[in-house]
Amino acid sequence: MPAAASPAPAANALEADTKDWKKLHSACRWGKDGDFSAMLGPSNINSADVQNGNRPIHIASQNGHLNLLELILRKGGCEVNAQNNGGQTALHMAMEYDYYECVNTLVGAGADKSLKNTAGHEAWNGIDGGKVYHVVALAAAKSSEDHLSNLDALLADEEAKTRIDKAELVQIRMKHKKDEECHWNNEVEGKFKELLAAL
Numbered sequence: 001m002p003a004a005a006s007p008a009p010a011a012n013a014l015e016a017d018t019k020d021w022k023k024l025h026s027a028c029r030w031g032k033d034g035d036f037s038a039m040l041g042p043s044n045i046n047s048a049d050v051q052n053g054n055r056p057i058h059i060a061s062q063n064g065h066l067n068l069l070e071l072i073l074r075k076g077g078c079e080v081n082a083q084n085n086g087g088q089t090a091l092h093m094a095m096e097y098d099y100y101e102c103v104n105t106l107v108g109a110g111a112d113k114s115l116k117n118t119a120g121h122e123a124w125n126g127i128d129g130g131k132v133y134h135v136v137a138l139a140a141a142k143s144s145e146d147h148l149s150n151l152d153a154l155l156a157d158e159e160a161k162t163r164i165d166k167a168e169l170v171q172i173r174m175k176h177k178k179d180e181e182c183h184w185n186n187e188v189e190g191k192f193k194e195l196l197a198a199l
Contacts, residue, residue: 021047028059028068036068045078053084062093066101073109080109087117088127095133096126100140103133125163132160139172144183147176151191155198166199 024044027036040056048055054062057078060069069090072078081089091111094102107113113124121129134157138150154160173192176184 020044021049024056025049025054025059028056028065029063031063031065031068033067037071040071040075042075042077045072045075046082048082048084052086055079055082055084057082057090058084058088058093061090061099061102061106062097064094064097064099064102066099066105069102069105073105080106081112081115083115083117086127087115087119089115089117089123091115091123092117092121092127095124095131095136096128098131098136098139100136103136130163130165132157132163134160135164135168135172138169139175141176142183144185144188147183147188148191151188151195154195155191161199164199166196169196 020039021044024036024039024047026032027039036056044056046055046057057069057072057080059065060072073080081091083089089111091103091106091113092115094106111123113122115123117123117127119127119129121127124133125131132154134150134153138147138154141147141150154164169192173184
C-alpha cells in the first residue's frame with residue numbers, strides 16, 4: 001500500500017501564515033503586549049484577516065490599545081490608511097468607539113480624515129457617519145478648560161451640530177459630573193446648556 005502523500009509545501013506555508021496572523025491578531029485584540037511585540041515584524045505588520053480584512057492597526061484602534069497602536073506605528077511599514085473589506089480605516093474605528101487618544105495618534109501619523117468606507121462615511125465621522133470629534137474629545141476631557149474648549153468648538157461648528165446625538169451628550173455630562181465633579185463646574189454646565197439649546 002503506497003504511503004499517503006504529504007501536503008504540498010505551498011499548502012503548509014499557507015497554513016503556517018494563517019496560524020501566524022491569527023496569533024498576532026489575537027494577541028493584539030486581547031492586549032497581550034509582550035506576545036504581540038514579540039510576534040510583530042515587517043512581514044506581518046499589515047497582515048489582513050481573510051474574513052474581514054482587518055489588520056493589526058484596525059484591531060488596536062477598535063479596542064483602544066494605544067500602546068499597541070503606537071508600537072505598530074513605530075515599527076515602520078504600517079499602512080496607516082489601510083481599508084478593510086468594509087472600507088473602514090483604523091481612524092474610522094477609533095472614532096466610532098470613542099478612543100480619543102487613538103484618534104489623535106492616528107491623525108498625527110498621517111491618517112486621512114476624508115477616506116470613505118463602502119457606506120460613504122468619512123473616517124473623521126466614524127463607521128456609521130454619526131461621530132463628531134469634539135464630542136469624542138469632550139468625553140475624554142480631564143479638566144474644565146478641556147470641557148470648555150470642546151463645548152466652544154461644538155457651538156461654533158454648524159455642520160457638526162446636525163450630527164450630535166443629544167442623548168450621548170447627556171450621558172457624557174452625567175459621567176463627568178459623577179466621576180469628576182470638580183472639573184464639571186458651573187461655567188461648564190452653563191456652556192453645556194447653551195449647546196443643548198442650540199441643537
